[in-house]
Amino acid sequence: MELAGVGKRYGRGGRWILRGVDLAVRPGELVRIAGANGTGKSTLLRLVAGIERPSAGRVVRRGTAAYVPERFPPALPFDASAYLLRVGRVHGLSAAEARRRAGEWLDRFGIADRAGTPLSRLSKGTCQKVAVAQALLADAPVLLLDEAWTGLDPAARAVLDEAAAERSGAGGAVLFVDHDPARLAGLTTAAYRVGTDGALRLAEEPAVAVGGALMEVEVDVPDGGPLPGRLPGAPELTALAGTAVRLTVAAAHSDALLRHLLTGRPAVRVLAVRRREEER
């Protein structure tokens, strides 16, 4: 997705919230947008989502965007499951696939028992889990997270960290706003800051080079069984002798991958972790 010379003001004669913003987020990149309160971070994400139109410049996006808004409207007349099913259908999934993914994400966030509860009766934190699940459900090529971790418990925050890593590892473009500077620190490919003048400036050089260093993780899978599901970083798998498998993944995703392998089911034994010298 790309923003070229984008400016935004609310209403004619209003002050310019954003001005002259150029930003390109390519597949596999995970980009942080920082800035003080009220500088226009949410506005920027809403422009990318297509919810707001730019007052100047243009926003180009290939494919759909999934978006976790800063404020999720829980007043929608659905239960959690029916709402997720509907979102999946809007994203073009079949009813069966949407239902399967809705169940999967409710389960992953530990709220499968709330599937039939109306959104209006869910606790704030549970509602936020549904808000996040609806964005992760459809594997959209662009994922926009506006302070999506706020209100989540630590386990759910970890699930969202992992999901953001998975999405970028699978070639998604991820753009996020969060006030915790450590959020997704090892995975962020670039960080920008919106100034009070509405300009967007590079805040940090890319911490992670996309397509850069690769790590190899060799594991032994008992009885040659399956690996744990949804591996962060979408590793490339190579069968080795016996029941061993080599997983090759971008170095940025190797910590998340190892954590997942060591805590996932079925349990696997990690035999070796090494850096691969040549580039992808």
Ligand SMILES: Nc1ncnc2c1ncn2[C@@H]1O[C@H](COP(=O)(O)OP(=O)(O)OP(=O)(O)O)[C@@H](O)[C@H]1O
């Ligand atoms: N729909 C709207 N109509 C008019 N003004 C708006 C609208 N949405 C946002 N604004 C104004 O635009 C400015 C930027 O708001 P925005 O929510 O994008 O900032 P933010 O950086 O995300 O802030 P925060 O960190 O507090 O979430 C603020 O002054 C806000 O009042």
